[in-house]
Amino acid sequence: MQKSSMALxxxxxxxxxPQKRGNIFQRMARxxxxxxxxxxxxxxxxxxxxxxxxxxxxxxxLNLLIIVAVVIISPTILPAPNLLAPILALIxxxxxxxxxxxxxxxxASTVIYIFGIDAAIVISLVTLPHGLRNTNIPDLxxxxxxxxxxxxxxxxxLLPFLALFHIALIILLFTFVPHEQLLIRESIESGQGxxxxxxxAILLQIVGTSIAWLNAWSVDRALVRASKAEDLAKxxxxxxxxxxxxxxxxxxxxxxxxxxxxxxxxxxNGDYKARAVLQxxxxxxxxxxxxxxxxxxxxxxxxxxxxxxxxxxxxxLFAVRDAIIHQGTLHPxxxxxxxxxxxxxxxxxxxxxxxxxxxxxxxxxxVRLTLLRQRTLVTQLKSSLDQxxxxxxxxxxxTRILSSAIEGVEKAQxxxxxxxxxxxxxxxxxxxxxxxxxxxN
Numbered sequence: 001m002q003k004s005s006m007a008l009x010x011x012x013x014x015x016x017x018p019q020k021r022g023n024i025f026q027r028m029a030r031x032x033x034x035x036x037x038x039x040x041x042x043x044x045x046x047x048x049x050x051x052x053x054x055x056x057x058x059x060x061x062l063n064l065l066i067i068v069a070v071v072i073i074s075p076t077i078l079p080a081p082n083l084l085a086p087i088l089a090l091i092x093x094x095x096x097x098x099x100x101x102x103x104x105x106x107x108a109s110t111v112i113y114i115f116g117i118d119a120a121i122v123i124s125l126v127t128l129p130h131g132l133r134n135t136n137i138p139d140l141x142x143x144x145x146x147x148x149x150x151x152x153x154x155x156x157x158l159l160p161f162l163a164l165f166h167i168a169l170i171i172l173l174f175t176f177v178p179h180e181q182l183l184i185r186e187s188i189e190s191g192q193g194x195x196x197x198x199x200x201a202i203l204l205q206i207v208g209t210s211i212a213w214l215n216a217w218s219v220d221r222a223l224v225r226a227s228k229a230e231d232l233a234k235x236x237x238x239x240x241x242x243x244x245x246x247x248x249x250x251x252x253x254x255x256x257x258x259x260x261x262x263x264x265x266x267x268x269n270g271d272y273k274a275r276a277v278l279q280x281x282x283x284x285x286x287x288x289x290x291x292x293x294x295x296x297x298x299x300x301x302x303x304x305x306x307x308x309x310x311x312x313x314x315x316x317l318f319a320v321r322d323a324i325i326h327q328g329t330l331h332p333x334x335x336x337x338x339x340x341x342x343x344x345x346x347x348x349x350x351x352x353x354x355x356x357x358x359x360x361x362x363x364x365x366x367v368r369l370t371l372l373r374q375r376t377l378v379t380q381l382k383s384s385l386d387q388x389x390x391x392x393x394x395x396x397x398x399t400r401i402l403s404s405a406i407e408g409v410e411k412a413q414x415x416x417x418x419x420x421x422x423x424x425x426x427x428x429x430x431x432x433x434x435x436x437x438x439x440x441n
Contacts, residue, residue: 131178151212256283
């Protein structure tokens with residue numbers, strides 16, 4: 001794109017430069033280009049847009065030449081009034097071309113410009129008061145101006161049609177415009193006829209069109225080369241961008257791989273909380289998968305640890321159970337951090353209650369056996385007292401001593417009955433207590 005912009009005659013930088021750069025003529029030229037051309041905001045940096053800007057600048061200069069031509073020809077209007085109509089036609093077409101170029105219709109501006117030149121020439125020849133003369137035949141060569149203007153601005157494919165149009169126009173003018181007798185006589189005397197008079201104009205059209213076509217062809221080739229250079233520059237730029245993108249992606253991949261390796265190494269060394277933290281990286285999905293796997297393995301490890309502690313707690317509880325069943329020694333309980341730690345105080349209290357209940361049971365059994373022996377002795381005492389009472393009654397009631405003895409025996413019998421009743425109650429209460437202890441165990 002830089003080569004193509006350098007090859008153009010006019011560039012955007014010329015108008016964007018400061019007003020004070022260059023001399024007064026250069027500043028005037030830039031002012032005229034801004035005044036007669038379209039707004040520069042309509043053009044971008046593409047090759048097609050820059051080529052359209054070049055053609056627009058050329059049309060601005062060509063429109064300025066119309067003004068110069070009118071100024072030069074104006075003094076000849078008074079001695080030759082027939083030139084007024086061609087000049088007016090040239091001015092009107094020049095103004096229309098100026099407006100089209102101002103609005104950005106460059107091709108239309110060129111066509112109107114060529115039409116204005118052709119119209120001015122045709123009107124000037126048609127309005128000749130005495131017809132064509134030898135001095136007017138060179139005016140047919142002026143059609144070359146329109147051909148050259150079209151060759152500079154119009155697309156190359158239109159130049160042959162423009163040349164054919166001008167040749168046909170020359171032939172028609174020379175055929176239908178009246179000729180002066182001197183021109184007719186000279187044509188006959190030369191032996192070449194009318195063709196000899198217009199051959200130079202036709203040759204100029206062919207040569208000028210060929211030169212204009214070659215110039216347009218060379219410009220098109222230069223534009224094609226510039227376009228290829230622009231495409232090559234864009235491709236090189238895209239290649240550089242792609243290379244930078246690949247380098248950035250490779251750097252991101254290396255960073256992601258390093259993060260994953262570090263997280264894997266930490267996890268392998270027992271740090272189950274190790275995670276791979278990645279953002280805006282191609283390995284984010286792999287990092288998420290690794291984090292999910294690490295989280296699951298961490299949960300499994302936590303479950304295994306909890307299971308091990310729970311197993312240890314259950315083993316200690318089973319040892320407490322065996323100690324309770326077999327009345328063995330209760331070993332100290334090592335805390336495991338599970339719910340079994342909360343159960344141990346209750347189990348220990350139950351163990352102590354069980355041992356106390358066993359001791360109470362032995363004591364109650366001893367009391368019961370003692371009460372049974374006491375009951376047996378009281379029964380024997382009662383039987384002896386009953387027998388004594390019976391014997392005392394058989395002896396009679398003569399003596400006072402015997403009477404007091406009988407009273408003592410009766411009191412002893414009553415006391416024995418009371419002792420027996422209390423023993424029965426104590427035995428019953430002992431049995432109930434023993435049943436409660438057995439029920440509690």
